[in-house]
Amino acid sequence: MKQTHGKIGWSNQYKVNIPTLDAQHKQLFNTYTDLNQALKEGLRPSVIKDTLDRLHLYVSRHFTMEEKYMRESGYPGLDQQMEAHTYFSTVFNEILGEFNSEGLTPGIVKKIQNELGQWLTDHVSELDMEFGRFYSTIKKG
Numbered sequence: 001m002k003q004t005h006g007k008i009g010w011s012n013q014y015k016v017n018i019p020t021l022d023a024q025h026k027q028l029f030n031t032y033t034d035l036n037q038a039l040k041e042g043l044r045p046s047v048i049k050d051t052l053d054r055l056h057l058y059v060s061r062h063f064t065m066e067e068k069y070m071r072e073s074g075y076p077g078l079d080q081q082m083e084a085h086t087y088f089s090t091v092f093n094e095i096l097g098e099f100n101s102e103g104l105t106p107g108i109v110k111k112i113q114n115e116l117g118q119w120l121t122d123h124v125s126e127l128d129m130e131f132g133r134f135y136s137t138i139k140k141g
């Protein structure tokens, strides 16, 4: 796993070749980039919180949609994906909870920069890519 230190952006290498999911992934990456930029510029905690909430909303919507694609296509890796999504949602909720109770602490900043971005990158480039390959084979069949 390569260390990204928050330097994460969308690029075509993350395409799974399912347009709806690619568009959503792009939105996640772009929102994450906004979030990092806001942190770097030292914007007000309320702005950071809004962006974090927006990312949370997009992530939840995206997981639901992605799992729908997987379920409807009979993807054998669905359970593994759902577990990964649940794990990430838990981490995300912990970060939100901590933010709400303690504010924008250095610990939160670190978690956003490391855990959120890292997970996003690794998940899309590994597990989601696997689904993209599966999906392309069933479409032709």
Ligand SMILES: [Fe+2]
Pocket: 066, 081, 085, 123, 127, 128
């Ligand atoms: Fe996924």
